[in-house]
Amino acid sequence: MIFFTTYVAIIRRNQERVEKRRGAPARVEGGTVRLPIGTDVQAGDYLEHRLANDEIRTMVVIDVVPPYLAGAGETDDYIEVTCIPVERVTTRQVVTPVLHPAMSIAVKLVEEGRLSDAVSEAFRLVEARVQALTATEGAGRPLMESVFAARPPQLDVTTATGPAAEDERDGFRHLFIGAMLGLGTPRGSDETSPGALDETFEYLAVASMLMRRLDRAESRLP
Numbered sequence: 001m002i003f004f005t006t007y008v009a010i011i012r013r014n015q016e017r018v019e020k021r022r023g024a025p026a027r028v029e030g031g032t033v034r035l036p037i038g039t040d041v042q043a044g045d046y047l048e049h050r051l052a053n054d055e056i057r058t059m060v061v062i063d064v065v066p067p068y069l070a071g072a073g074e075t076d077d078y079i080e081v082t083c084i085p086v087e088r089v090t091t092r093q094v095v096t097p098v099l100h101p102a103m104s105i106a107v108k109l110v111e112e113g114r115l116s117d118a119v120s121e122a123f124r125l126v127e128a129r130v131q132a133l134t135a136t137e138g139a140g141r142p143l144m145e146s147v148f149a150a151r152p153p154q155l156d157v158t159t160a161t162g163p164a165a166e167d168e169r170d171g172f173r174h175l176f177i178g179a180m181l182g183l184g185t186p187r188g189s190d191e192t193s194p195g196a197l198d199e200t201f202e203y204l205a206v207a208s209m210l211m212r213r214l215d216r217a218e219s220r221l222p
Contacts, residue, residue: 002078011046034078059083100211115200122207123184129214140180148173157213
């Protein structure tokens with residue numbers, strides 16, 4: 001049985017950056033926060049709690065571990081949440097285990113606080129990978145059009161078969177073109193706001209997904 005010794009505010013921002021706050025009893029031990037079963041918390045949320053010196057500390061949730069004891073009640077079980085302080089998210093280690101390994105360079109830029117550079121580098125890597133796989137020197141939209149609009153395409157990134165594959169192929173053609181036109185050069189972002197970090201990793205997640213599809217295409221090359 002665990003005793004909750006303090007309260008935290010759980011903060012969640014939607015896509016419009018509208019903030020929703022709710023309180024929950026907690027036990028805070030450094031970057032580990034234990035919460036009652038049933039607490040609505042997920043990676044990307046922010047937690048605020050008051051330190052002994054009355055200072056408010058804000059942390060970002062990076063991992064949520066399910067209850068240790070299946071079927072236990074709220075009085076003898078808990079959710080374990082791993083957090084990092086907001087002031088660390090652009091200066092120290094950033095945990096991103098789900099991203100494609102090629103995104104490691106971009107993640108390093110995030111750790112240095114260079115969020116716009118990280119996004120630009122992520123999509124530059126996608127472009128360079130397409131160039132390398134097709135031995136093409138083109139760039140940007142013309143490159144993606146020539147590679148993915150051909151029938152058959154130079155790179156087949158589909159997972160579906162039959163008629164569905166054509167829809168998927170056309171959808172990813174637009175995704176690759178859109179990545180070159182609208183994502184590789186983020187505009188008007190405030191790198192000092194906590195929300196900027198969220199958006200940066202959303203960009204990197206798109207680039208990572210495209211890289212994984214290029215892995216699939218590479219495996220099909222003669």
